[in-house]
Amino acid sequence: MRLEYFRLIDRILEFDPVGRTIQAEAIVPTQSTVFEGHFPGYPLMPGVLLLEVMAQASGWMIIGLNGFTRMPFLAAFKEAKLRSFVTPGQSLTAKAELLHEGSGYAMTKAEIQVDGKRVCNTEITFRVVDFPNPAFRASMEEVAAAIAFPMETLNHG
Amino acid sequence: MASTFDTVVNIITETCDIPRDTIKPESHAINDLGIDSLDFLDIAFAIDKTFGIKMPLEQWTQEVNEGKATTEQYFVLQNLCTRIDELVAAKRA
Numbered sequence: 001m002r003l004e005y006f007r008l009i010d011r012i013l014e015f016d017p018v019g020r021t022i023q024a025e026a027i028v029p030t031q032s033t034v035f036e037g038h039f040p041g042y043p044l045m046p047g048v049l050l051l052e053v054m055a056q057a058s059g060w061m062i063i064g065l066n067g068f069t070r071m072p073f074l075a076a077f078k079e080a081k082l083r084s085f086v087t088p089g090q091s092l093t094a095k096a097e098l099l100h101e102g103s104g105y106a107m108t109k110a111e112i113q114v115d116g117k118r119v120c121n122t123e124i125t126f127r128v129v130d131f132p133n134p135a136f137r138a139s140m141e142e143v144a145a146a147i148a149f150p151m152e153t154l155n156h157g
Numbered sequence: 158m159a160s161t162f163d164t165v166v167n168i169i170t171e172t173c174d175i176p177r178d179t180i181k182p183e184s185h186a187i188n189d190l191g192i193d194s195l196d197f198l199d200i201a202f203a204i205d206k207t208f209g210i211k212m213p214l215e216q217w218t219q220e221v222n223e224g225k226a227t228t229e230q231y232f233v234l235q236n237l238c239t240r241i242d243e244l245v246a247a248k249r250a
Contacts, residue, residue, distance in 0.1 A: 075195055102205055103214040105198045125198055 054110035
């Protein structure tokens with residue numbers, strides 16, 4: 001997890017284009033300036049960043065499902081629940097499933113687990129549009145390679 | 158069995174907290190009911206799910222932007238319901 005680059009997903013563990021699900025790993029750094037303020041002497045992963053982890057996991061799933069042709073942009077969270085504190089060094093497993101793929105939008109359901117226990121969950125709405133420019137798409141493909149997105153699974157369903 | 162209009166009204170009231178008696182067949186979802194584009198995604202989601210269709214929102218938006226259609230054709234509720242009925246019929250065909 002590279003908080004300074006807002007790159008929160010470390011690795012795609014599983015992408016199922018038929019079941020329309022994804023699992024990703026995100027390891028909370030042991031040290032970050034974020035924890036100096038949130039909170040002094042009691043470092044906690046901010047809840048908004050946990051929401052972002054779920055959004056990024058969902059986003060990779062949507063990109064994978066559309067074959068890296070369109071980009072999802074976060075539009076709304078629904079029924080977000082932060083159930084447990086998350087602390088530096090913890091390994092998060094983000095899971096997402098596609099609820100609906102509409103025309104120009106998508107809905108997902110996502111959660112994060114730590115040691116098999118759900119620590120937060122939400123439903124997410126994305127606007128899905130063509131990549132604004134080829135460089136943007138290329139950069140997403142670079143990140144996909146860095147986080148081991150299974151490109152071989154594309155065009156499967 | 159509820160009409161398409163009644164079903165859409167139910168969806169709008171549940172999604173946007175708009176009083177039922179203010180929603181008429183001739184109401185424009187955006188101009189009269191004040192539904193913004195984000196709230197309309199929730200409505201579209203519910204309509205897609207309820208009717209088993211995929212409303213072509215991007216195509217409609219493109220047609221409006223290119224001057225080939227007006228927003229009234231798609232977002233006045235009685236017209237929206239007609240479009241929904243057409244999509245349902247096309248799916249069954």
